[in-house]
Amino acid sequence: xDKLEIRNLTKSFGHSEVLHDISFTVRDGEFLSILGPSxxxxxTILRILIxxxxxxxxxxxxxxxxxxxxxxxxxxxxxxxxxxxxxENMTVLKNVQYALVKSASTKDTFDKEKALEKAKEMLxxxxxxxxxxxxxxxxxxxxxxxxxxxxxxxxxxxxxxxDEPMSALDVDTRLxxxxxxxxxxxxxxxxxxxxxxxxxxxxxxxxxxMVMEAGDIHQIDTPQNIVDHPADDYVKKFVINNIxxxxxxxxxxxxxxxxxx
Amino acid sequence: xxxxxxxxxxxxxxxxxxxxxCIFWLFAIILPLIRMLSTMATxxxxxxxxxxxxxxxxxxxxxxxxxxxxxxxxxxxLLAWCVSRTNLKHKAFLNTILTIPMLIPSIxxxxxxxxxxxANGWISRIIGLNSGIYGFWGIVIxxxxxxxxxxxxxIYDVLHYEDGTPYEAANVMGLSVKDxxxxxxxxxxxxxxxxxxxxxxxxxxxxxxxxxxxGGKYITLPVMMYQDVIGMLDFGKGSVIGMILLIPxxxxxxxxxxxxxxxxxxxxxxxxxxxxxxxRDHIARAICIIMIILILLPIGSFAVLGxxxxxxxxxxxxxxxxEQAVHMGALKYLGNSLLIAVVVAVLGTALALFNAxxxxxxxxxxxxxxxxxxxxxxxxxxxxxxxxxxxxFKKSPIYGTFAILFLVNSMHFFASPYLMAYxxxxxxxxxxxxxxxxxxxxxxxxxxxxxxxxxxxxxxxMMGYFFVNSMMTISAVSFLASVSDKPLALMITQFxxxxxxxxxxxxxxxxxxxxxxLKVILYAAKRGFSKIN
Numbered sequence: 001x002d003k004l005e006i007r008n009l010t011k012s013f014g015h016s017e018v019l020h021d022i023s024f025t026v027r028d029g030e031f032l033s034i035l036g037p038s039x040x041x042x043x044t045i046l047r048i049l050i051x052x053x054x055x056x057x058x059x060x061x062x063x064x065x066x067x068x069x070x071x072x073x074x075x076x077x078x079x080x081x082x083x084x085x086x087x088e089n090m091t092v093l094k095n096v097q098y099a100l101v102k103s104a105s106t107k108d109t110f111d112k113e114k115a116l117e118k119a120k121e122m123l124x125x126x127x128x129x130x131x132x133x134x135x136x137x138x139x140x141x142x143x144x145x146x147x148x149x150x151x152x153x154x155x156x157x158x159x160x161x162x163d164e165p166m167s168a169l170d171v172d173t174r175l176x177x178x179x180x181x182x183x184x185x186x187x188x189x190x191x192x193x194x195x196x197x198x199x200x201x202x203x204x205x206x207x208x209x210m211v212m213e214a215g216d217i218h219q220i221d222t223p224q225n226i227v228d229h230p231a232d233d234y235v236k237k238f239v240i241n242n243i244x245x246x247x248x249x250x251x252x253x254x255x256x257x258x259x260x261x
Numbered sequence: 262x263x264x265x266x267x268x269x270x271x272x273x274x275x276x277x278x279x280x281x282x283c284i285f286w287l288f289a290i291i292l293p294l295i296r297m298l299s300t301m302a303t304x305x306x307x308x309x310x311x312x313x314x315x316x317x318x319x320x321x322x323x324x325x326x327x328x329x330x331x332x333x334x335x336x337x338x339l340l341a342w343c344v345s346r347t348n349l350k351h352k353a354f355l356n357t358i359l360t361i362p363m364l365i366p367s368i369x370x371x372x373x374x375x376x377x378x379x380a381n382g383w384i385s386r387i388i389g390l391n392s393g394i395y396g397f398w399g400i401v402i403x404x405x406x407x408x409x410x411x412x413x414x415x416i417y418d419v420l421h422y423e424d425g426t427p428y429e430a431a432n433v434m435g436l437s438v439k440d441x442x443x444x445x446x447x448x449x450x451x452x453x454x455x456x457x458x459x460x461x462x463x464x465x466x467x468x469x470x471x472x473x474x475x476g477g478k479y480i481t482l483p484v485m486m487y488q489d490v491i492g493m494l495d496f497g498k499g500s501v502i503g504m505i506l507l508i509p510x511x512x513x514x515x516x517x518x519x520x521x522x523x524x525x526x527x528x529x530x531x532x533x534x535x536x537x538x539x540x541r542d543h544i545a546r547a548i549c550i551i552m553i554i555l556i557l558l559p560i561g562s563f564a565v566l567g568x569x570x571x572x573x574x575x576x577x578x579x580x581x582x583x584e585q586a587v588h589m590g591a592l593k594y595l596g597n598s599l600l601i602a603v604v605v606a607v608l609g610t611a612l613a614l615f616n617a618x619x620x621x622x623x624x625x626x627x628x629x630x631x632x633x634x635x636x637x638x639x640x641x642x643x644x645x646x647x648x649x650x651x652x653x654f655k656k657s658p659i660y661g662t663f664a665i666l667f668l669v670n671s672m673h674f675f676a677s678p679y680l681m682a683y684x685x686x687x688x689x690x691x692x693x694x695x696x697x698x699x700x701x702x703x704x705x706x707x708x709x710x711x712x713x714x715x716x717x718x719x720x721x722x723m724m725g726y727f728f729v730n731s732m733m734t735i736s737a738v739s740f741l742a743s744v745s746d747k748p749l750a751l752m753i754t755q756f757x758x759x760x761x762x763x764x765x766x767x768x769x770x771x772x773x774x775x776x777x778x779l780k781v782i783l784y785a786a787k788r789g790f791s792k793i794n
Contacts (some may be wrong), residue, residue, distance in 0.1 A: 073701030
């Protein structure tokens with residue numbers, strides 16, 4: 001069953017077309033990464049999917065229903081940004097509670113107390129129970145991103161979009177957050193679309209990867225198939241070579257480490 | 262673009278609001294200004310600007326302004342260095358004291374100077390200076406008193422936020438003090454210093470308070486404009502002088518914008534590390550103490566003068582001046598001033614916030630136009646704005662009412678608070694509205710619950726700026742106030758005309774007291790807010 005079906009999206013800013021007639025589908029419950037260099041149009045796709053921007057032409061179907069003209073809040077989707085976009089004047093707990101109380105996008109309505117319980121529960125899931133009364137700026141980057149994830153998950157959306165959520169974080173934090181995110185996905189069964197320019201991240205997390213360049217889709221397939229059967233030279237160069245370089249440097253690193261000890 | 266509401270839902274309301282704001286600016290600033298400038302078609306401009314009287318005034322203005330600007334920026338730079346590049350204690354306190362002169366009208370500085378160094382000034386009598394300090398040097402000293410705190414704040418900010426790493430690199434390389442100054446400090450300071458110099462120059466050349474009080478026969482352009490318009494109702498000549506006064510302000514504004522845009526590359530720096538050096542600190546302390554005494558001398562003098570019967574004939578303490586001032590309506594005018602200051606603080610701040618939201622957080626091409634319109638007031642001296650308003654609004658129903666005073670002050674002081682809000686809004690996370698719209702919180706909801714609470718400190722500062730300046734302004738309002746809605750500060754010009762220095766001193770003192778009180782309240786409110794947040 002397809003969760004989302006995107007048909008013939010085009011989008012221009014001024015005279016430059018950033019998306020050329022893009023079509024693809026997203027399966028229910030899958031983790032799809034959109035991988036490409038900066039400026040390839042991946043963020044634009046995300047913003048169109050959730051309704052923050054309008055496409056010039058094209059259709060978006062969710063569960064078979066046309067949502068192209070439906071306002072963001074009614075699409076039952078959530079988004080997590082690279083810069084967290086937390087409410088700095090509220091505590092961690094209040095960030096999630098506020099979203100629940102004010103939200104017009106959940107099925108259930110939350111009064112303040114119900115929202116408080118739900119917020120606590122979600123923050124516990126992301127391991128922040130000890131930080132409920134802190135302000136966002138008192139937390140590390142990884143913790144702030146966990147708050148943003150909890151805030152999004154709390155509203156129980158059908159699809160969550162991630163716009164390079166980890167590119168501001170250090171390597172260790174990224175690694176642990178990756179596996180936590182996968183855990184959460186398993187638990188909630190939420191469809192996730194994840195934007196990144198980091199090949200390793202895409203390969204480690206995704207059910208399928210969509211490789212993009214300059215407004216075009218080059219390939220959309222499982223990590224294994226992309227490695228085994230890259231669609232064209234671009235995929236080979238941008239994906240496979242990069243991965244190989246990384247693996248080689250890791251092997252090199254392991255060797256020298258081994259010699260030292 | 263279509264005119265219907267789209268899924269993203271951004272176009273329709275925000276563009277309409279921006280157009281509405283642009284129309285507002287058209288009527289509040291641009292058209293009045295054009296109205297004033299168009300008067301020049303009806304007068305013989307060449308005759309006016311080649312007349313001996315005009316040329317003399319122009320020469321006087323340029324001479325005093327040039328000298329006052331150099332001294333003012335020099336003192337400001339020295340003091341900013343003394344406070345920011347030493348290990349003196351109580352820096353916040355020093356900053357407060359050094360900027361007290363910003364809380365009283367320029368004309369009060371002139372008055373303070375007369376009390377100290379006038380023909381009968383108490384220091385004049387001690388040192389035997391019989392003729393007093395009228396004319397060129399009087400205006401220079403008064404203008405320095407009035408303008409240096411602004412220059413000080415600007416330079417202090419620049420020094421305070423200067424990146425320390427180049428100096429540390431230079432120390433490691435073993436560069437001399439001289440080399441460090443020419444290789445690091447000067448290139449870094451050059452652009453901000455140009456802005457400071459032009460801002461100070463503009464402030465001094467457009468001021469009429471100081472030269473009116475201590476100028477004597479040394480007439481400057483703003484005084485000439487004031488006399489021509491108020492005394493002779495010669496709007497044509499006033500407009501020509503107004504246009505001349507616009508020139509330095511426009512140049513200052515353009516330079517400032519050019520500097521601002523490029524200077525915003527904020528990389529992560531390290532604060533300048535101040536080494537331990539007792540001798541340097543002692544010298545800096547001595548300089549600060551001397552300056553503080555010099556600042557407080559005239560202010561303290563008129564504080565005392567307000568309670569003296571008739572200086573220097575009858576030196577007994579009395580409340581006679583207070584009675585006299587009250588008799589002449591000081592309390593009523595104080596009420597007017599408070600009303601104007603409060604309304605302007607609220608309306609001006611609300612308008613500035615609204616405008617800044619549209620330009621900083623809702624960026625389109627129209628935002629840029631709106632931004633330019635919002636900062637034009639930076640380039641319009643109060644006297645010029647006042648004259649423009651007289652001519653443009655004369656036949657409108659708001660003329661002669663409080664409404665025009667609210668409006669003219671809101672516009673006159675708009676640019677600085679607007680820029681404060683613009684900078685603060687620009688720094689707040691750009692995705693908040695997007696998050697809101699995906700979870701179904703309206704833009705207004707995000708503004709009310711997230712953006713405004715995060716900006717509470719800035720909002721208080723903006724209100725303070727509008728309030729303090731509305732309390733003490735005598736420029737734009739001088740052409741617009743009527744007997745019934747006259748603000749308190751204009752009583753000083755009235756008393757000056759009647760040679761009642763003691764009453765003028767008392768009125769200045771009230772303004773100072775109100776403004777200090779407001780600063781204290783703001784300080785307490787800010788601490789309260791930072792505790793909540």
